[in-house]
Amino acid sequence: MITNLPSHYERLMQKYPVITPEEWSLLDNIASIKHIRKGDAFLRYGKIARESAFVISGMFKFAITDEEGNEKIVRFGMADDFLANCESYTKKAPSAISIIAMEDAVILKMNAKRLLPFQKNHPNLLQVNLQLFQELVEQQSEHQYILSLKTPLQRYKYLLERRPAIIKKISLTNIARYLYTSREAISRARLFLLNKSRNYCD
The missing domain is CATH 2.60.120.10 (Jelly Rolls)
Incomplete structure (x- = not known):
């Protein structure tokens, strides 16, 4: 080896x-x-x-x-x-x-x-090529599903629950560009979920 x-x-x-x-x-x-x-x-x-x-x-x-x-x-x-x-x-x-x-x-x-x-x-290597292609197709399909969600809140909540690494590592501006909405809408969605979580904990 x-x-x-x-x-x-x-x-x-x-x-x-x-x-x-x-x-x-x-x-x-x-x-x-x-x-x-x-x-x-x-x-x-x-x-x-x-x-x-x-x-x-x-x-x-x-x-x-x-x-x-x-x-x-x-x-x-x-x-x-x-x-x-x-x-x-x-x-x-x-x-x-x-x-x-x-x-x-x-x-x-x-x-x-x-x-x-x-x-x-x-x-x-061909097998890995197929794996990479499958990953790409899955990512594209997931992105289309996210964009099919009607509100910025629903889209942001999906990322929060399913793709927390994006939430942790990516800026709000780029998250908004990924979710095809405004930074302000994502900021409001984040604040709403944060307040909801706090109220639930209280």
Whole structure:
């Protein structure tokens, strides 16, 4: 067993145990560490995606801009999550989203073209690809369900109960952009639930 991998692989090996240490070592040969400052992009709107990455530390937002110029967030990327725009890479088409660092971040970056031969020769990597695709579909489905809830209060309450990490780590402004509502509406929803909780405890 290969044990000389950098320490940032330890969490990835726990999250994706199907990939062997030997396979992680092969991936390490085509990967590189990149530091991204808060506000800088891993992928910009209109650019063709050519790279993918695992988040070592920091947080990212997958953002779109509506017709009125307002930013809306479709998902978040946190530690150990995968950053990519598979549609843009597969179709060689300009990306419809931007992937932006929400704080100083460190990623394990891989060129998608160099990664492809490894996927063909290692079924374990294909299995992880399917897992990542399934996670993406589930996240998109959940986001659509959240947006189907009629009020900001209902949407915020869902996150509070089901995705507390978002509530704890993400600013109210970006939560509002994720819930497609105003910061003021989210602030009122938070205050209402906080007061309700206090009254219940009393």
